[in-house]
Amino acid sequence: MTAMVTLHHVTKIYPPAPDAPAGGRAAALDGISLDVGEGEICVLMGLSGCGKSTLLRLMNGLVPSTSGQVIVGGHDLGTLSERKLQYLRRGTMAMVFQSFALFPHRSVIDNAAFGLEIAGVPKAERHRRAAEVLEQVGLAGNAKQFPHQLSGGMRQRVGLARALAVDPALLLMDEAFSALDPLTRRDMQDLLLDLQAEKRRTIVFVSHDVDEAMHLADRIALLHDGKLLQHGTPEELAASPVDEHVRRFFRGVAPALQASHALAAAAPQAAARMGALHG
Ligand SMILES: Nc1ncnc2c1ncn2[C@@H]1O[C@H](COP(=O)(O)OP(=O)(O)OP(=O)(O)O)[C@@H](O)[C@H]1O
Ligand SMILES: [Mg+2]
Numbered sequence: 001m002t003a004m005v006t007l008h009h010v011t012k013i014y015p016p017a018p019d020a021p022a023g024g025r026a027a028a029l030d031g032i033s034l035d036v037g038e039g040e041i042c043v044l045m046g047l048s049g050c051g052k053s054t055l056l057r058l059m060n061g062l063v064p065s066t067s068g069q070v071i072v073g074g075h076d077l078g079t080l081s082e083r084k085l086q087y088l089r090r091g092t093m094a095m096v097f098q099s100f101a102l103f104p105h106r107s108v109i110d111n112a113a114f115g116l117e118i119a120g121v122p123k124a125e126r127h128r129r130a131a132e133v134l135e136q137v138g139l140a141g142n143a144k145q146f147p148h149q150l151s152g153g154m155r156q157r158v159g160l161a162r163a164l165a166v167d168p169a170l171l172l173m174d175e176a177f178s179a180l181d182p183l184t185r186r187d188m189q190d191l192l193l194d195l196q197a198e199k200r201r202t203i204v205f206v207s208h209d210v211d212e213a214m215h216l217a218d219r220i221a222l223l224h225d226g227k228l229l230q231h232g233t234p235e236e237l238a239a240s241p242v243d244e245h246v247r248r249f250f251r252g253v254a255p256a257l258q259a260s261h262a263l264a265a266a267a268p269q270a271a272a273r274m275g276a277l278h279g
Helices: 052-059 082-092 108-112 114-118 123-136 152-165 182-198 210-216 234-239 244-250 255-266 268-278
Strands: 003-012 029-037 041-045 067-072 093-097 170-174 202-207 219-224 227-232
Touching: 003 052, 003 202, 029 052, 029 202, 029 227, 041 052, 041 210, 052 067, 052 170, 052 202, 082 093, 093 152, 108 114, 108 123, 108 152, 114 123, 114 152, 123 152, 152 170, 152 182, 182 210, 202 210, 210 234, 219 234, 219 244, 227 234, 227 244, 234 244
Parallel strands: 041 202, 041 219, 093 170, 170 202
Antiparallel strands: 003 029, 003 067, 219 227
């Protein structure tokens, strides 16, 4: 498997706040080594404050590592100029946030086209492309509406369409579905898996929900206090947790769910379609 993202011993220590008491600062990330394969969905899981969002921001270069290497698509981000980094970020990456982050005064189609606009794509072409992705996420009929006219689930479809419009090599999703009600959330997960079945993308998806992780992940990376505790397939983590922290996460996972994942492991090409069994 070719790696899209490789982290080598990455540590992140944020600079202290100006009014912070003197003394050592805890590392937000501590010696993380991790790879995400091309076309893989990697779910970053862990409790609040364990470093998930920090890890995501390291991958798109918005946050520099304190030490260690972050390699994306063959580029060592630490060696790139700010200009090259921005070029890489805009041209090959997209991010979807929990808060949707849509522009209230832009129509749905102009929101979906935003990344292309930033990339300098001419208007006719970006509208053509945005209409295409709106269709993919089931919003073909809503192109001229504005965000306030949409439900939360529809807004997040726009957020997803905006990310997909740039055809990113790396899609980063930070708790993207966490603000949605359970049924809408499950619909969005299934939409993501359907899109993944049409065209495989490399996706790093932050979640603290084990059911979501089991449903979406090819592999799960479980963080605790800035450290990577375990990295493996959902069934590996569920069946052989390395310690009590991992075990606690998977305690509530139904045995049937674990069995369906064991099946998926035996037939990887069917894994993306296993969603039907989890419902
Ligand atoms: N910009 C920042 N400046 C200083 N410290 C930060 C900054 N961002 C995050 N941290 C700290 O780094 C640690 C990891 O935070 P991070 O936001 O990555 O966690 P998280 O796993 O995404 O949490 P959550 O599930 O609550 O979103 C926390 O201790 C946090 O306080
Ligand atoms: Mg976070």
